[in-house]
Amino acid sequence: MPGEKNMAPLATTFFFYFLSAVTVVSGVLVITRKNAVHSALALIVSLLGQAALYLMLYAPFVAGVQIILYAGGIMVLFLFVIMLVNIEKARKEDQFNQQWLVGLAAAIALGALFVMVYVKGRALFSRRAILMPEQANTQQVAVLLYGNYMFTFEIASLLLLVAIIGAVVMAKKRI
Amino acid sequence: MAPISTIHYLVVAAALFILGVIGVLTRRNVVIVLMSIELILNAVNLNLVAFSRIWGLHGQIFAIFVITDAAAEAAVGWES
Numbered sequence: 001m002p003g004e005k006n007m008a009p010l011a012t013t014f015f016f017y018f019l020s021a022v023t024v025v026s027g028v029l030v031i032t033r034k035n036a037v038h039s040a041l042a043l044i045v046s047l048l049g050q051a052a053l054y055l056m057l058y059a060p061f062v063a064g065v066q067i068i069l070y071a072g073g074i075m076v077l078f079l080f081v082i083m084l085v086n087i088e089k090a091r092k093e094d095q096f097n098q099q100w101l102v103g104l105a106a107a108i109a110l111g112a113l114f115v116m117v118y119v120k121g122r123a124l125f126s127r128r129a130i131l132m133p134e135q136a137n138t139q140q141v142a143v144l145l146y147g148n149y150m151f152t153f154e155i156a157s158l159l160l161l162v163a164i165i166g167a168v169v170m171a172k173k174r175i
Numbered sequence: 176m177a178p179i180s181t182i183h184y185l186v187v188a189a190a191l192f193i194l195g196v197i198g199v200l201t202r203r204n205v206v207i208v209l210m211s212i213e214l215i216l217n218a219v220n221l222n223l224v225a226f227s228r229i230w231g232l233h234g235q236i237f238a239i240f241v242i243t244d245a246a247a248e249a250a251v252g253w254e255s
Contacts, residue, residue, distance in 0.1 A: 016179045020187040027191050027214055031198035036206045043210050046191075050217055057184065059224045062235050062242075066220075069242055074213070074249045081253050082206055096201055103200040107193050114189040118182060125181045130229060137232075144236050156243045163247035170251070 016056060023049035036082045040075060047071050061138045184225035192218035209252050216245045 022045065029042035047070045054063035118125070145153055191214055198211030220238045227234025 013179055016183060020183075024187065024190050024194070027194040030210055030214060031194055031202065031207070036204060039207050039210055043213065046214070047217065050221060053184070053187070053221065054224050056179075057224050057228050059227065059235050059238075062220075062224055062238050065239060065242055069246060070213075070217075074246060077249055077253070078206065078210065085206075094203055097203045099201050103197045106200055107197050110193050110196060111189070114186075114193075118185060118189075122182070125185065125229075128229070130231065137235075140232055141235055141239075144232055145239070149236055152240065156240055159247055160243065163250050167250050167253075 012056065016053075019049050019052050019056070022046075023053065037079070040078050040082060043078075044071050044075050047075070058134050059137065060134060061141050181225050181229055184221060188218040188221040188225065191215075191221065209249065212248070212252075213245060216241055 026042040026046035026049065030039045030046065033039045033042065047066060051063040051066040051071070054060075054066060195211045195214035195218060198214065199208055202208050202211065220241050223234040223238045223241070225234075227238075
Protein backbone atom coordinates (compact mmCIF):
# COMPACT_ATOMS: atom_id res chain seq x y z
CA MET A 1 0.00 0.00 0.00
CA PRO A 2 1.45 3.41 -0.93
CA GLY A 3 0.18 5.10 2.22
CA GLU A 4 2.06 2.70 4.39
CA LYS A 5 5.23 3.06 2.38
CA ASN A 6 5.36 6.84 2.76
CA MET A 7 4.92 6.70 6.50
CA ALA A 8 8.25 7.28 8.16
CA PRO A 9 8.82 5.06 11.18
CA LEU A 10 8.27 7.20 14.26
CA ALA A 11 10.74 5.40 16.49
CA THR A 12 13.67 6.19 14.17
CA THR A 13 14.02 9.77 15.36
CA PHE A 14 13.93 8.77 18.99
CA PHE A 15 16.48 5.98 18.48
CA PHE A 16 18.80 8.23 16.54
CA TYR A 17 18.90 10.87 19.26
CA PHE A 18 19.12 8.29 22.02
CA LEU A 19 21.98 6.39 20.40
CA SER A 20 23.93 9.48 19.45
CA ALA A 21 23.54 10.81 22.99
CA VAL A 22 24.89 7.52 24.35
CA THR A 23 27.79 7.58 21.90
CA VAL A 24 28.81 11.19 22.48
CA VAL A 25 28.37 11.13 26.27
CA SER A 26 30.50 8.00 26.60
CA GLY A 27 33.02 9.64 24.28
CA VAL A 28 33.21 12.54 26.73
CA LEU A 29 33.67 10.05 29.57
CA VAL A 30 36.54 8.38 27.69
CA ILE A 31 38.61 11.55 27.62
CA THR A 32 37.70 12.85 31.09
CA ARG A 33 37.96 9.82 33.42
CA LYS A 34 41.14 9.58 35.48
CA ASN A 35 41.09 5.80 35.74
CA ALA A 36 42.03 4.08 32.49
CA VAL A 37 39.71 1.14 33.17
CA HIS A 38 36.72 3.49 33.38
CA SER A 39 37.79 5.06 30.11
CA ALA A 40 37.97 1.64 28.47
CA LEU A 41 34.48 0.72 29.71
CA ALA A 42 33.08 4.03 28.43
CA LEU A 43 34.77 3.38 25.09
CA ILE A 44 33.03 0.00 24.86
CA VAL A 45 29.66 1.67 25.42
CA SER A 46 30.50 4.27 22.79
CA LEU A 47 31.48 1.59 20.26
CA LEU A 48 28.28 -0.39 20.90
CA GLY A 49 26.18 2.75 20.41
CA GLN A 50 27.97 3.34 17.15
CA ALA A 51 27.29 -0.22 16.03
CA ALA A 52 23.59 0.43 16.63
CA LEU A 53 23.86 3.60 14.53
CA TYR A 54 25.33 1.47 11.73
CA LEU A 55 22.29 -0.77 11.99
CA MET A 56 20.08 2.29 11.57
CA LEU A 57 22.06 3.14 8.41
CA TYR A 58 21.25 -0.27 6.87
CA ALA A 59 24.81 -1.57 7.34
CA PRO A 60 24.32 -4.74 9.39
CA PHE A 61 27.61 -6.30 8.27
CA VAL A 62 29.68 -3.33 9.36
CA ALA A 63 27.76 -3.28 12.64
CA GLY A 64 28.63 -6.93 13.25
CA VAL A 65 32.27 -6.35 12.38
CA GLN A 66 32.31 -3.36 14.72
CA ILE A 67 30.96 -5.39 17.63
CA ILE A 68 33.15 -8.46 17.05
CA LEU A 69 36.39 -6.67 16.21
CA TYR A 70 36.18 -3.51 18.31
CA ALA A 71 34.10 -4.37 21.33
CA GLY A 72 35.32 -7.97 21.33
CA GLY A 73 38.88 -7.88 20.07
CA ILE A 74 40.53 -4.50 20.38
CA MET A 75 38.94 -3.68 23.71
CA VAL A 76 40.14 -6.97 25.21
CA LEU A 77 43.62 -6.01 24.04
CA PHE A 78 43.23 -2.60 25.69
CA LEU A 79 42.09 -4.12 28.99
CA PHE A 80 44.95 -6.64 28.93
CA VAL A 81 47.47 -3.84 28.58
CA ILE A 82 45.81 -1.81 31.34
CA MET A 83 45.98 -4.84 33.63
CA LEU A 84 49.60 -5.58 32.74
CA VAL A 85 50.94 -2.12 33.48
CA ASN A 86 50.80 -1.12 37.09
CA ILE A 87 47.51 0.65 37.73
CA GLU A 88 48.43 2.06 41.13
CA LYS A 89 51.60 3.64 39.81
CA ALA A 90 49.82 5.06 36.79
CA ARG A 91 47.08 6.57 38.92
CA LYS A 92 49.51 8.62 40.99
CA GLU A 93 50.93 10.31 37.92
CA ASP A 94 49.43 13.40 36.34
CA GLN A 95 46.68 12.34 34.00
CA PHE A 96 46.39 15.58 32.08
CA ASN A 97 49.13 17.68 30.57
CA GLN A 98 48.64 21.41 30.84
CA GLN A 99 47.56 21.95 27.27
CA TRP A 100 43.92 22.85 27.71
CA LEU A 101 44.48 25.98 25.64
CA VAL A 102 45.85 24.02 22.67
CA GLY A 103 43.04 21.49 22.94
CA LEU A 104 40.42 24.20 23.11
CA ALA A 105 41.91 26.04 20.14
CA ALA A 106 42.02 22.84 18.08
CA ALA A 107 38.43 22.02 19.02
CA ILE A 108 37.18 25.48 18.07
CA ALA A 109 39.10 25.48 14.78
CA LEU A 110 37.87 22.01 13.84
CA GLY A 111 34.31 22.87 14.86
CA ALA A 112 34.35 26.00 12.72
CA LEU A 113 35.71 23.96 9.81
CA PHE A 114 32.96 21.35 10.17
CA VAL A 115 30.24 23.99 10.41
CA MET A 116 31.56 25.72 7.30
CA VAL A 117 31.77 22.51 5.29
CA TYR A 118 28.33 21.34 6.37
CA VAL A 119 26.70 24.69 5.59
CA LYS A 120 28.41 25.00 2.20
CA GLY A 121 27.84 21.40 1.21
CA ARG A 122 24.25 21.11 2.32
CA ALA A 123 23.07 20.38 -1.22
CA LEU A 124 25.58 17.55 -1.50
CA PHE A 125 24.56 15.96 1.78
CA SER A 126 20.80 16.18 1.33
CA ARG A 127 20.56 13.70 -1.51
CA ARG A 128 17.89 11.11 -1.14
CA ALA A 129 18.86 7.81 0.38
CA ILE A 130 19.10 5.00 -2.14
CA LEU A 131 17.21 1.81 -1.56
CA MET A 132 19.40 -0.82 0.05
CA PRO A 133 17.90 -4.23 0.75
CA GLU A 134 19.06 -5.16 4.20
CA GLN A 135 18.86 -8.90 3.62
CA ALA A 136 21.38 -8.84 0.79
CA ASN A 137 23.84 -6.49 2.49
CA THR A 138 26.42 -9.11 3.44
CA GLN A 139 26.24 -10.66 -0.02
CA GLN A 140 26.75 -7.32 -1.75
CA VAL A 141 29.63 -6.41 0.55
CA ALA A 142 31.28 -9.74 -0.24
CA VAL A 143 30.84 -9.28 -3.98
CA LEU A 144 32.45 -5.84 -3.83
CA LEU A 145 35.19 -6.95 -1.44
CA TYR A 146 36.27 -9.92 -3.54
CA GLY A 147 35.53 -8.23 -6.86
CA ASN A 148 36.37 -4.54 -7.19
CA TYR A 149 38.46 -4.35 -4.07
CA MET A 150 40.34 -7.64 -4.28
CA PHE A 151 43.75 -6.00 -4.58
CA THR A 152 43.02 -3.71 -1.63
CA PHE A 153 41.90 -6.73 0.33
CA GLU A 154 45.22 -8.48 -0.31
CA ILE A 155 47.12 -5.37 0.75
CA ALA A 156 45.08 -5.31 3.97
CA SER A 157 46.08 -8.89 4.73
CA LEU A 158 49.71 -7.94 4.09
CA LEU A 159 49.29 -5.05 6.52
CA LEU A 160 48.03 -7.44 9.19
CA LEU A 161 51.00 -9.74 8.59
CA VAL A 162 53.38 -6.79 8.98
CA ALA A 163 51.57 -5.81 12.18
CA ILE A 164 51.96 -9.32 13.63
CA ILE A 165 55.65 -9.47 12.80
CA GLY A 166 56.22 -5.92 14.01
CA ALA A 167 54.52 -6.61 17.33
CA VAL A 168 56.64 -9.71 17.91
CA VAL A 169 59.86 -7.98 16.89
CA MET A 170 59.19 -5.01 19.16
CA ALA A 171 58.10 -7.16 22.10
CA LYS A 172 61.18 -9.40 22.03
CA LYS A 173 64.39 -7.48 21.70
CA ARG A 174 66.38 -10.63 20.96
CA ILE A 175 64.71 -13.19 18.78
CA MET B 176 10.46 16.50 14.27
CA ALA B 177 12.54 16.63 11.16
CA PRO B 178 13.36 13.25 9.64
CA ILE B 179 16.88 12.01 10.23
CA SER B 180 19.08 12.75 7.22
CA THR B 181 22.75 12.28 6.46
CA ILE B 182 23.73 15.60 8.00
CA HIS B 183 22.56 14.41 11.43
CA TYR B 184 24.99 11.51 11.32
CA LEU B 185 27.74 13.80 10.07
CA VAL B 186 27.26 16.11 13.05
CA VAL B 187 27.54 13.17 15.48
CA ALA B 188 30.70 12.03 13.71
CA ALA B 189 32.14 15.56 13.90
CA ALA B 190 31.48 15.65 17.65
CA LEU B 191 33.26 12.33 18.11
CA PHE B 192 36.19 13.51 15.99
CA ILE B 193 36.60 16.69 18.03
CA LEU B 194 36.42 14.69 21.27
CA GLY B 195 39.18 12.41 19.99
CA VAL B 196 41.39 15.33 19.03
CA ILE B 197 40.93 16.93 22.46
CA GLY B 198 41.79 13.60 24.08
CA VAL B 199 44.97 13.19 22.04
CA LEU B 200 46.10 16.73 22.84
CA THR B 201 45.34 16.87 26.55
CA ARG B 202 45.90 13.39 28.02
CA ARG B 203 49.27 12.13 29.18
CA ASN B 204 48.43 8.47 29.71
CA VAL B 205 49.40 6.69 26.49
CA VAL B 206 46.59 4.16 26.88
CA ILE B 207 43.98 6.90 26.78
CA VAL B 208 45.73 8.64 23.89
CA LEU B 209 45.35 5.42 21.88
CA MET B 210 41.69 5.22 22.92
CA SER B 211 41.22 8.76 21.63
CA ILE B 212 42.75 7.71 18.32
CA GLU B 213 40.19 4.91 18.21
CA LEU B 214 37.48 7.54 18.74
CA ILE B 215 38.81 9.50 15.76
CA LEU B 216 38.88 6.42 13.53
CA ASN B 217 35.32 5.60 14.58
CA ALA B 218 34.15 9.08 13.69
CA VAL B 219 35.60 8.59 10.21
CA ASN B 220 33.85 5.23 9.97
CA LEU B 221 30.53 6.77 10.90
CA ASN B 222 31.01 9.35 8.14
CA LEU B 223 31.81 6.64 5.61
CA VAL B 224 28.79 4.52 6.48
CA ALA B 225 26.51 7.57 6.50
CA PHE B 226 27.69 8.48 3.01
CA SER B 227 27.29 4.91 1.83
CA ARG B 228 23.59 5.40 2.53
CA ILE B 229 23.37 7.88 -0.35
CA TRP B 230 26.25 6.96 -2.65
CA GLY B 231 26.29 3.18 -2.61
CA LEU B 232 28.02 0.41 -0.75
CA HIS B 233 31.62 1.48 -1.31
CA GLY B 234 31.70 3.45 1.92
CA GLN B 235 30.96 0.32 3.92
CA ILE B 236 33.86 -1.51 2.26
CA PHE B 237 36.16 1.35 3.15
CA ALA B 238 34.86 1.31 6.72
CA ILE B 239 35.87 -2.36 6.97
CA PHE B 240 39.36 -1.46 5.78
CA VAL B 241 39.57 1.29 8.37
CA ILE B 242 38.61 -1.22 11.08
CA THR B 243 41.40 -3.52 9.85
CA ASP B 244 43.80 -0.61 10.11
CA ALA B 245 42.64 0.14 13.62
CA ALA B 246 43.26 -3.46 14.67
CA ALA B 247 46.79 -3.38 13.26
CA GLU B 248 47.47 -0.02 14.89
CA ALA B 249 46.21 -1.23 18.27
CA ALA B 250 48.42 -4.34 18.11
CA VAL B 251 51.57 -2.43 17.20
CA GLY B 252 50.86 0.72 19.22
CA TRP B 253 50.98 -1.09 22.53
CA GLU B 254 54.50 -2.33 22.04
CA SER B 255 56.09 1.04 21.50
